[in-house]
Amino acid sequence: xxxxxxxxxxxxxxxxxxxxxxxxxxxxxxxxxxxxxxxxxxxxxxxxxxxxxxxxxxxxxxxxxxxxxxxxxxxxxxxxxxxxxxxxxxxxxxxxxxxxxxxxxxxxxxxxxxxxxxxxxxxxxxxxxxxxxxxx
Numbered sequence: 001x002x003x004x005x006x007x008x009x010x011x012x013x014x015x016x017x018x019x020x021x022x023x024x025x026x027x028x029x030x031x032x033x034x035x036x037x038x039x040x041x042x043x044x045x046x047x048x049x050x051x052x053x054x055x056x057x058x059x060x061x062x063x064x065x066x067x068x069x070x071x072x073x074x075x076x077x078x079x080x081x082x083x084x085x086x087x088x089x090x091x092x093x094x095x096x097x098x099x100x101x102x103x104x105x106x107x108x109x110x111x112x113x114x115x116x117x118x119x120x121x122x123x124x125x126x127x128x129x130x131x132x133x134x135x136x
Contacts, residue, residue, distance in 0.1 A: 027054075029078040032121055034129030035066045036088055038105050039136065042066025046090035046105070048132075050079055050119065051112040062090075066131075079121045085112035086119055088132065105134050 036043040043062050050058040050070060058079045060068035069076035088109045092101030108114040121127050 026073060027080045028123070029072050029080050030121055030123055030127055031076065031078040031125070032070045032119070032127035032129055033076075034068060034070075034119075035131040036062045036068065036134065037066055037131055038090075038134040043088065043090055043105065043134065046088050049087045049089070049112075050084045051087065052082070052084045053080055078127070081121050081123045083118060083120045085115065086117035086132070087112045087115050088117065088134065106136065109134055 034048075036046050036048060042065055044064045044066065046062040048060045048062065048068050048070070053072065056072050058070045058072040060070045060076075062068045070079050071077055072079055088105065090104045090109075092104055103110070109117070117132055119127075119129055
């Protein structure tokens, strides 16, 4: 009986080890930076998201000067090569914690299918993206 229970315990231990959370394999990424401008001013605090990357949604927060550096795994590390749709999400702080205020840019920019924004990331040491000059 003890041998049987030891086998069961061993089987459960091996199953637990085999089912452990594995990090998805990281793909090669390349640094990418750009800027977001709305009505001639930096869109400081806006969130830029890159759509179409398998297993991830690279993103960046726009700095005070309007620039951003895209992140997939670690701050500013970049994006896998390819062509992607981009969305920009920028809203005013709401009156209460967790409450979102009105959009600071047209809402169409918050969805990749309606933003009209696209980028191409090339396997280069640095991808300098054309600025996103958002229209009212």
